[in-house]
Amino acid sequence: MNTQTAPSPQFYLTAPATCPYLPQEMERKVFTHMVGERAPELNDLLTQGGFRRSQNIAYRPACESCRACISVRIVAGEFSPTRSMRRILALNSDVVSTEYPAEPSSEQYSLFRRYLDHRHQKGGMSDMSVLDYAMMVEDTHVNTKIIEYRLKVEGDGIGAAKGPLISAALTDKMGDGLSMVYSYFDPELSDRSLGTFMILDHIRKVRDRGLPHVYLGYWVKGSRKMDYKTKFLPQEHLMAQGWERYTGEGTVTESD
Structure with missing residues (x-):
């Protein structure tokens, strides 16, 4: 019997960049790819956890000194x-x-x-x-x-x-x-x-x-x-x- 499980998503962190909403702040994001059969399930879980989707990438802010972005x-x-x-x-x-x-x-x-x-x-x-x-x-x-x-x-x-x-x-x-x-x-x-x-x-x-x-x-x-x-x-x-x-x-x- 095959007991292999689907691999967990891998998360990555972007380099700091100027925030487009609060220019005095620096923005960083954590992101992962959403592909394959598990993508709909993963999208639900990540969205409920504060992520947003852009194409096949889910991301959320991971800024070091700012918590202004709030999921609504x-x-x-x-x-x-x-x-x-x-x-x-x-x-x-x-x-x-x-x-x-x-x-x-x-x-x-x-x-x-x-x-x-x-x-x-x-x-x-x-x-x-x-x-x-x-x-x-x-x-x-x-x-x-x-x-x-x-x-x-x-x-x-x-x-x-x-x-x-x-x-x-x-x-x-x-x-x-x-x-x-x-x-x-x-x-x-x-x-x-x-x-x-x-x-x-x-x-x-x-x-x-x-x-x-x-x-x-x-x-x-x-x-x-x-x-x-x-x-x-x-x-x-x-x-x-x-x-x-x-x-x-x-x-x-x-x-x-």
Whole structure:
């Protein structure tokens, strides 16, 4: 009888680099590769342990002097939208979301490129080519979907939505919910608050599946562009003792 077990993942540490969120700090990451049959199971375990996925790599901060990056997940079953969120849902009632296999398209890349050029001209992703984008979407060994958001047009309701693509989300399906890997939207439609709308739609999808969580990645305390993540309450933050409830005033109860 073969008693060999699958090898455990090997973890590596990056060299120090300037933090993209807090320039006064130096960033390091611990990472591992997620490939093969065990990748979906490993993705669940690592995401629940504070890791994020980028292509076939899972990583988390391992900074020597800073603990500002905090993993955030929304408690979907207890979530109640604020008045402004209800307005955003009403404003986007003409938007259809459709899940597809993690396959890139030229239409997606065109929207992605406009988003980067408008919102992240100096970011680390600013020079991504169409091939880079394709790798970001399809280089995955876990259960990943690309969720397209299109405006409704006459004839929608039979087959795939046919309206213009206005936003998209690369999302991992997990045993306890959905993890939003990356999302982008048409920068000319800022009045629709599509970033918030996509998160609200993910909360709906998770609740429809009877699952508990939407993972948003890291909230970086002190980084204004990350503050939006703390508006979706209640949520849980991964602290030293495990996941703890966050109500907007601080972590108040231990979750698991």
